[in-house]
Amino acid sequence: MVKIHFFGAAGRVTGSNFLIEGSKARYIVDCGLFQGEETIPKDNEQPFPYDSAQIKAVIVTHAHLDHIGRLPKLVKEGFRGPIYATAATADLTVLVLKDALHLMERHHDQEGRAMLYEQADLDRTVAQFHPVPYHTKTELLCGDSFTLYDAGHILGSASVLLEVDDKKLVFSGDIGHWPSVLLPQPESPPGADVVITEATYGGEEREDPEDRLTVLKKALAWTIERKGVLLIPAFSIERSQELLFLLHELFVHHQLPRVPIFLDSPLAIEALEVFERHKELFAKKIQTEHGRRDDIFDFGSLALTPTVEESKDINDVPPPKVIIAGSGMMVGGRIAHHLKHYLSRPNTCLLIIGFQAPGTLGERIANGRGAVEIAGAYITIRANVVRTGAFSGHADNSELLRWLQGTEIADDGKVVIVHSEPGRAKKFQKELIGILPGRTIETATYASSLEI
Ligand SMILES: [Zn+2]
Ligand SMILES: [Zn+2]
CATH class of the missing domain: 3.60.15.10 (Ribonuclease Z/Hydroxyacylglutathione hydrolase-like)
Incomplete structure (x- = not known):
């Protein structure tokens, strides 16, 4: 037994x-x-x-x-x-x-x-x-x-x-x-x-995962057109790497202009190395298409910002730009200072791709609050907030x-x-x-x- x-x-x-x-x-x-x-x-x-x-x-x-x-x-x-x-x-x-x-x-x-x-x-x-x-x-x-x-x-x-x-x-x-x-x-x-x-x-039943590229493309095109910032709070393992892969796809196969992309999460950056090391685990399609290349996650407009100083310097880069930062539910992590900076701007697109637990900042924003408190400051939300379950x-x-x-x-x-x-x-x-x-x-x- x-x-x-x-x-x-x-x-x-x-x-x-x-x-x-x-x-x-x-x-x-x-x-x-x-x-x-x-x-x-x-x-x-x-x-x-x-x-x-x-x-x-x-x-x-x-x-x-x-x-x-x-x-x-x-x-x-x-x-x-x-x-x-x-x-x-x-x-x-x-x-x-x-x-x-x-x-x-x-x-x-x-x-x-x-x-x-x-x-x-x-x-x-x-x-x-x-x-x-x-x-x-x-x-x-x-x-x-x-x-x-x-x-x-x-x-x-x-x-x-x-x-x-x-x-x-x-x-x-x-x-x-x-x-x-x-x-x-x-x-x-x-x-x-x-x-x-x-x-x-x-x-x-959940959103069709095939919608991921479409949703991302729309958000990026919207941001580029308005010379804004595309903010994506993301979990460090898998979601961040998926986003980089898809953004690269949009540049290569969908002719979107190559705007700067910042991966602003020390954990996601470290995880990137693990992904590179274990490419044999990727789907066969990815392995054959990218088989001879070592640079699935290493493309021209991508910048990794492991240190706090580098993270702060992102503010000085003129838009349009994309910032991927943790945490996924917007509780702590570097996304907080980007939200503080950009959430009140009407040319910001906040793309929410992950589950937002009740009581988190992410949930308050996703539920359409007009203003939120971030690190002691009240921020009026004027950004275009887009939510999708396709990345689940x-x-x-x-x-x-x-x-x-x-x-x-x-x-x-x-x-x-x-x-x-x-x-x-x-x-x-x-x-x-x-x-x-x-x-x-x-x-x-x-x-x-x-x-x-
Ligand atoms: Zn899990
Ligand atoms: Zn689990």
């Missing part, structure tokens, strides 16, 4: 953390941070509800904080085993956790918030990573094993087929929105007794269904819905009952467990 415990992303989206108990060993899939809600700091400060030192191995699906953010805490609490992930996930994890630690130190110094872990725990975590390629069965203990499949969500992202005792467990990780700009189509693992699936957008990195309802149907689920198999708001999870559950007759479809709640 194998038991799966749901200790995160259960009844909510963030904090992915699943404990798998087999007859020979205990494993963890993902160890993410709880994010977004009011109670967060406290949730993350709680000790893990299991003995971290007893865990034999951790498998990580991808390098988003809600899947990796508590890894160093697990190590701090005594976990000493290998952490398996693709090489790209391992590389991106180092950058994302380093960035998270700096942010945590700042919150600690300014607001007295608790430190979840220290630099030494992070260093140890990095040293415990074991990169593994996709489609390669890796032995764990006494015949247990796992295989990674490309989830097409961010670079290096994976779904996991975990074989424990005689059971096949599939963990979706986060599934990508197809077609992706850079990545191949999400793959379904071949077979499963139980599938633990995300349902971030379960029961909901998450599969919508029909894509999730397609992914699930690609896996042969045992006749008496089970599907457990995680990584979803409760309302969406219920909607998705109904969808699944319709297409997977005979299987048990459940929604996970915190600390619930499943025996198979």
Whole structure:
């Protein structure tokens, strides 16, 4: 008998953390941070509800904080085993956790918030990573094993087929929105007794991702015509790199004038190197079109501004220009000083491409407030605010269904819905009952467990 415990992303989206108990060993899939809600700091400060030192191995699906953010805490609490992930996930994890630690130190110094872990725990975590390629069965203990499949969500992202005792467990990780700009189509693992699936957008269809280029082209043309500034708040991993790729496309294939583009995010700039290093993971189409070139992200009008001084100097560059800066929800990060500068100008286009959580500055702007407070100043919004879901990195309802149907689920198999708001999870559950007759479809709640 194998038991799966749901200790995160259960009844909510963030904090992915699943404990798998087999007859020979205990494993963890993902160890993410709880994010977004009011109670967060406290949730993350709680000790893990299991003995971290007893865990034999951790498998990580991808390098988003809600899947990796508590890894160093697990190590701090005594976990000493290998952490398996693709090489790209391992590389991106180092950058994302380093960035998270700096942010945590700042919150600690300014607001007295608790430190979840220290630099030494992070260093140890990095040293415990074991990169593994996709489609390669890796032995764990006494015949247990796992295989990674490309989830097409961010670079290096994976779904996991975990074989424990005689059971096949599939963990979706986060599934990508197809077609992706850079990545191949999400793959379904071949077979499963139980599938633990995300349902971030379960029961909901999203904008066609093919619209990305059209939306970006329109916003850029609008900005150029008015000699303005195109501001794009973006998440550092994947979205920023996608934007650069598409902007380059617009210059090369759509004859838009080559205006200066600033990538104003230290994390996105560092991630760019990881993307360059792992180009073999890009979709075949990108690899053949750009195969002989080393410069997918290195083109004439692109400027990288890693330092604060360079960031400030962007103001001196005459428009039209494009500024891509974090954070994606406009909370902190360099986007704040650009918003302060440009949001009140009618020739600014603010292109909102990411999810804006309630209570964030991004949400207030997106919801059409006339003025907002940014770093103590009231700014009247005169900019052209454009919002699109086409850049979403998450599969919508029909894509999730397609992914699930690609896996042969045992006749008496089970599907457990995680990584979803409760309302969406219920909607998705109904969808699944319709297409997977005979299987048990459940929604996970915190600390619930499943025996198979
Ligand atoms: Zn993700
Ligand atoms: Zn996630």
